[in-house]
Structure formats: structure tokens, C-alpha cells
Amino acid sequence: MSMVIKRLIKAFKSKKKYPNRFLKFYHENKKRLLKQRKSTYHLKQKKGICVRCNDLAVKGIVFCKYHQQKQKLYNKKARE
Numbered sequence: 001m002s003m004v005i006k007r008l009i010k011a012f013k014s015k016k017k018y019p020n021r022f023l024k025f026y027h028e029n030k031k032r033l034l035k036q037r038k039s040t041y042h043l044k045q046k047k048g049i050c051v052r053c054n055d056l057a058v059k060g061i062v063f064c065k066y067h068q069q070k071q072k073l074y075n076k077k078a079r080e
């Protein structure tokens with residue numbers, strides 16, 4: 001998340017007022033947006049489709065070969 005957004009959220013929380021219409025939309029639809037994202041994830045998981053792209057996922061995981069590799073690199077970096 002960018003610093004600008006973080007600052008806007010902080011401003012929103014302290015003033016209880018939306019600094020702009022984008023944030024207003026986000027907060028008013030937050031639950032629905034998150035739910036939507038979650039259901040897409042589970043749908044893809046169920047169908048064996050990579051959750052990052054629309055390629056076929058490797059059996060047992062939620063990523064395709066390409067994104068599995070990317071995730072491995074990411075995890076490696078995160079541990080270092």
C-alpha cells in the first residue's frame with residue numbers, strides 16, 4: 001500500500017470523513033469488494049486455475065508453474 005493511501009486512510013479515520021470519492025467508494029463497498037475477491041480466489045482454487053493468472057494450476061497448489069516459481073523466489077527473499 002502506498003504512503004499516500006495510508007495517509008488518506010489515517011485522515012479518514014481521524015476525521016470520520018472521506019477525503020475523496022475513491023476512498024468513499026472503497027469504504028462504502030469494502031466488505032463487498034473483499035468478499036468478491038475472496039470468492040474468485042476460492043472459485044479458481046476449486047477449478048484448479050492459478051489465482052494470479054488464468055493458467056492451469058499445479059495440482060495441490062493455487063499457482064501455475066510460473067507463479068509457483070515466482071512465489072518460491074518471493075518466499076526465499078522474505079526469509080533472508
Ligand SMILES: [Zn+2]
Pocket residue numbers: 050051052053054055063064065066067
Ligand atoms: Zn499463474
